[in-house]
Amino acid sequence: MKLKTWLTAALLIAPLGVHAAPEDRKALFGETHLHTNLSFDAFIFGNRNGPDEAYEFAKGKAIQHPAGFEMKMRVPLDFQAVTDHAMYLGMVPAMFDESTQVSNHKVASGLRTAKTASERRAAFGAMMPYIGQQVEDDLLDMSIVRSTWADIKQAANRHNDPGKFTAMIGYEYTSSQDTFENLHRNVLFRGDAPAEPYSRLISKNPENLWRWMDSIREQGMDSIAIPHNSNGSDGYMFDDVTYDGAPIDKKYSDMRMRNEPLVEISQVKGTSEVHPLQSPNDEFAAFEIMPYQIATWYNSRVEGSYIRDAYKRGLQMQARGQGNPYKFGLISASDTHVSAGAFDEYDYWSKIGLVDANGRLRGSVRLSWTQRLGAQVFRVRNWWTQVNTIAGARTGNPPKNPAPGFLQMQWSSWGASGLAGVWAEENTRGSIFDAMRRKETFGTSGPRMRVRLFAGYGLEADWLDDAQLVKKAYQRGVPMGADLKARKGQSPDFLVWATRDPGSAPLQRLQIVKGWVDSDGQSQEKIYDVACAGGARVDAKTNRCPDNNARVDTKTCDYDADTGAEELKAYWQDPEANAGENAFYYVRGLENPTCRWSTWDAVRAGTLPNPSLAATIQERVWSSPIWLEH
């Protein structure tokens, strides 16, 4: 009797918001990867906006691009973390100040006098041996790093406004192998952070970063690290061995997952979901592929560099008793270096300030014959060669330019991406961080699409039209990012749901991407369309929606706004679920095609687009997977 009274009381109190229920989780949009003038490279690229300006931008205010135009968000963000490079944090601004000791640094006078784009590139190149620790640096001043870091933390605390806008404390741990094989990750803190960030100058081995994170967690400072640009890691990000080449064991897998529950799937430097070479049957795989190792012209090895492949590797390792080091959820972020992310194709300012500030520098607008003949072209073309010469590092040579008349630049393969989504009870540091740890997150290629995914046993198709869908789904199923314990002889039910961005194109289709390890130990994958715009049915043989004939006019960038869906929903059961096979399932939702930023640049300049770049883009959203565990 007494128990019943308590239960009734608890039920009455619950809806009052004493403890928010899972169905109250809302999609919050944010930025988890952003550089201000305190990052050595951003400062060299001309950025003079600090953390304060970055947070003002996130809240909807216009700020200045180094080239002198305004940058402003279409809709303000719900949360943001400023993540400057930890190594040499704040040092370059200090070198600019001639009164400081570090202004005597060998590279400082070059930094101070750099005016032209090529001088800026040379200045960047001169920094590289120090960043890469190929030379001793007795002028590295950790007191500058520490006081800059204190300023960054203070700015986050100043702008953090629980319930309205969350400013998280974070930084980038910019590690790599010897020739820029990218192993970068962003460290985000749940609350406060230690007095000094752990940087590559202490250790380039990410396992040591995780040890440090473990140790500060014991002191009550929880953090996660989010790797990015696995596409440029030359296969090292999702390798089948450790940093030192040792075999991966259960302990390594546990430590990695404890510290790295999420991975950035898409950002300005390309999308790392999948490479077309690995998934020839995925006709949407060739999306914003950035083929180079970061800051070089070397091609990045495909194996070990892409996320779908990593999920499959993870399942194989698990089957071999090594644990699964690649059971991470998904998120996107911009990685802008001008303190302001560019998320819209039609309002794109790329990433590196004065170096890629306009269509000509980005290779999207044809050069005039004078520009083409000018020595300028020659200098700009050899940007990495210059860095190479100064830094003594090998960076390779550009491939033959397929579109003479346009500059050939790494940043032609960059794009207006990406946006972070989290399912959080409230807009606070704690709530958002906990959602990240739960992996209840999604990433988009820029637009504000929302996506939900549930799996379980006994989820019903009827619920899709039931206003209580979410409540029921949480009660009987698990959300994105979670494990689903397999039941013998039963095939799990999936509920998939996505809505469009009111400010972007309508949706075209929803897909479920499945990967598993078969009885021979081979990894497999299959893609199922599960919902089609316009009420069309999925072809049972091909598992694809029919073409919805959505087209975009690349001369004007107009598209037909009436074709496509405002939202798409589906109930789905895996037609090929085999007993005993562990599997992952994630959602990919596609918009109708729209103009890519490079086409927008050309349309505005009144010229034809660069024929070697994709003219259109199908913006998309990716959910974190659900893992079926036996």
Added chain:
Amino acid sequence: MKQLLSTLLRDRLVWFVAFGLGLFAIDVASERRMEHRILIDLPLVEKLVAQWEGQTKRRPNAQELDALVEGYIREEILVREARRLGLEDEDVIIRRRLAQKVEFFLDENNPPELPDEAELKAWFEENRANYDTPAKLTWRHIYASDEAQARALLAQVKAGEAENWRALGQPFMLNRAYMRQDKLEMAQIMGADFATQMFDTQAMAVDGWAGPVRSAYGWHVVAVDRRYEKRPAVFAPMAEKIAKDWANEQARIAKLEAWRALRASYEIELVPVDAP
């Protein structure tokens, strides 16, 4: 030669000039000595001891007192040397610190006087746009996938099935009810057309369920539970905040004027670049 010398020695003017030169030399020498002279007097020692006591909560012993004085001497000598080298003009950090000090003086020297109420009210009227509250709606909606379903749902709730409205219609990924939402926030979530319909075109009345209204996502049967008209701010309850804002504004203006006066007392000359 000898004769010339004796003539000069007899000349009083020469004696006068020589005496003057001698005085000048003594003056220069003593000034240089003053420059290299550091006075340690009782008030200074008392100040040093007070600082020490502030930190340690006890008086220094003889040895510690020596160290304190020696420390002061060292600092004083180094500062004088720095000045002699003109470092205060060269070092950007010192220049900034000095400029910052003067900025503080500009702030402190202009504490705003309290205005009378009439003055404050007049200022408030001039700036009332900053204090007015925009129109807001507290509203709910039932989401439908098409217009026909929305009309059917509207008929259903109007016929008295409104109690379980949360269970009606299609699931909606965003909220089903919003409190005190202004037009800008609504436009960002539901699309600009929807917000215009709700706030302006149809100007939904607080009168049960209505609609359907089209959003970026589909069709909605809507109920405005409360309408908060754009509220002109009232002076009395905000007087304290307004007075604070006024004071901040006055301080800003005073500082600006002080700066302008300072700036006007300097003549800025642009040096033309020589043609090569």
